[in-house]
Amino acid sequence: MTETKQSIHGAWSSRFAFILAATGSAVGLGNIWKFPYITGENGGGAFVLVYLLCVALIGIPIMIAETMMGRRGRQSPINTMQTLARDAGADESWHYLGWLGVVTGFLILSYYSVIAGWAISYVFKSLSGSFYGDGDSVDHIAKLFDGFIGSPMQLVFWHSLFMLATMAVVVRGVQGGLEKAVRFLMPSLFALLLVMVGYAMSSGAYQQGLDFMFDPDFSKIDGHSILTAMGHAFFTLSLGMGAIMVYGSYLPKGVSIAKTSFIVAGADTAVALLAGIAIFPIVFANNLEPSSGPGLIFQTLPIAFGQMSGGLIFGTLFFILLVFAALSSSISLIEPAVAWLVENHNITRKKACVWAGLLTWLLGLGTVFSFNIWSDFKLFDRTIFNLLDYLTANLLLPIGGFFVAVFAGWIMLRQHSEEELEIGSAPAYDLWRFLVRYVSPAAVFLVFLNVVGVL
Ligand code: TRP
Numbered sequence: 001m002t003e004t005k006q007s008i009h010g011a012w013s014s015r016f017a018f019i020l021a022a023t024g025s026a027v028g029l030g031n032i033w034k035f036p037y038i039t040g041e042n043g044g045g046a047f048v049l050v051y052l053l054c055v056a057l058i059g060i061p062i063m064i065a066e067t068m069m070g071r072r073g074r075q076s077p078i079n080t081m082q083t084l085a086r087d088a089g090a091d092e093s094w095h096y097l098g099w100l101g102v103v104t105g106f107l108i109l110s111y112y113s114v115i116a117g118w119a120i121s122y123v124f125k126s127l128s129g130s131f132y133g134d135g136d137s138v139d140h141i142a143k144l145f146d147g148f149i150g151s152p153m154q155l156v157f158w159h160s161l162f163m164l165a166t167m168a169v170v171v172r173g174v175q176g177g178l179e180k181a182v183r184f185l186m187p188s189l190f191a192l193l194l195v196m197v198g199y200a201m202s203s204g205a206y207q208q209g210l211d212f213m214f215d216p217d218f219s220k221i222d223g224h225s226i227l228t229a230m231g232h233a234f235f236t237l238s239l240g241m242g243a244i245m246v247y248g249s250y251l252p253k254g255v256s257i258a259k260t261s262f263i264v265a266g267a268d269t270a271v272a273l274l275a276g277i278a279i280f281p282i283v284f285a286n287n288l289e290p291s292s293g294p295g296l297i298f299q300t301l302p303i304a305f306g307q308m309s310g311g312l313i314f315g316t317l318f319f320i321l322l323v324f325a326a327l328s329s330s331i332s333l334i335e336p337a338v339a340w341l342v343e344n345h346n347i348t349r350k351k352a353c354v355w356a357g358l359l360t361w362l363l364g365l366g367t368v369f370s371f372n373i374w375s376d377f378k379l380f381d382r383t384i385f386n387l388l389d390y391l392t393a394n395l396l397l398p399i400g401g402f403f404v405a406v407f408a409g410w411i412m413l414r415q416h417s418e419e420e421l422e423i424g425s426a427p428a429y430d431l432w433r434f435l436v437r438y439v440s441p442a443a444v445f446l447v448f449l450n451v452v453g454v455l
Helices: 015-026 029-041 045-073 077-087 092-127 137-149 152-171 177-201 206-214 223-236 243-248 257-285 293-307 311-345 349-370 384-411 414-421 426-451
Strands: none
Touching (some): 015 177, 015 311, 029 045, 029 223, 029 293, 045 384, 045 426, 077 092, 077 384, 092 384, 177 206, 177 257, 177 293, 311 349, 414 426
16 A cells, blocks of 8 residues: 555654755755846746745645655655556556656756856855955956866866766765755855855945845736746756655655645745845845846856965855755756656666666757857857756746646545645645645746737
């Protein structure tokens, strides 16, 4: 029976271990690198507000749904979907939802790894004192960044290193080394962000930074910004591709899924907001453009590290922690594929990792070159990196999430989701069910309609 079934890939040692792993998956480049730059590109406050609404109304209910489905299925998302569909007497083609997630995970990891590679390289740049220059520090840091991303060889090197690190962790099984590492890395990252916020307070533009983030000006957003905000809610919470589903499949019985989801989403949101509060004052104090794109944190934080006392240590530590945050996220992007390879092809975890890793690495070269030798190559008006980011975060994740909500709300038997969620109070369960049946899918649908101009 599903009640006592265990995943063949192992289980988390405790409720706390799951919270750490899921938070590790959620907190990553999405919070510290992506959230600030897309907030900058989309005008600040109003965008942040839409993002927060999406986390609450779409993200949290879907996170509960994904975790619950994973724990009930106890397999890779592809096989879990097949089992759950069968149990519900539904069509087994629901397992294509698992496939969609596997493909989405590969695509995301291919560029995620390149950016994480930037972060590794910045550890060494900080350590070697490269953030200190003669003359104008803004200019110096900008040149450092432009020179770096202009070099395909350097980017390939750091991207390769990050992919190797990811696969080294995944080989051991995500419950192995990572559980321990994340335990102290997450709190350290949080503490260091607080230090950066402290610096931002003294930058002279703290209030301006806060206003930018929290004073909504709705004339600054349109359908595309709303889509980006919603897409980011999925991205930052690791939803819509099976990552949380596969983590849920390693979750022991008896743990409250609703409670853990609130904790994970709360921690994730706190980290993103802190990152924004730390970065925007630096942007304004140095007359930089908030909308300068994916280079934003690499062009702002080093200025601060170059000016503050102890900057060499703080800078180095910060980028080290960022790399670990990225690592605890990247493994969840590839775990569904690896779990499926092991289940269905009877190959060792090691072999599965080698193949999955190689494929992702190769795909990642497209992103590497989109910042230099192929920067003029555009498809649908976008570079390869921009296209991958748009396709995955704005389209594939919301589509995946939509179907997760529909499955949990409409296809799964009420009795099964009730049993699995074990929410003691009936109104709380009913609220969740109402959200996944109506609110989350309708919201995703309306945002899509709005962007294609039907509304
Ligand atoms: N949430 C991570 C971040 O914010 C990225 C990530 C990990 C992810 N696993 C995912 C995004 C699954 C979407 C789906 O950096």
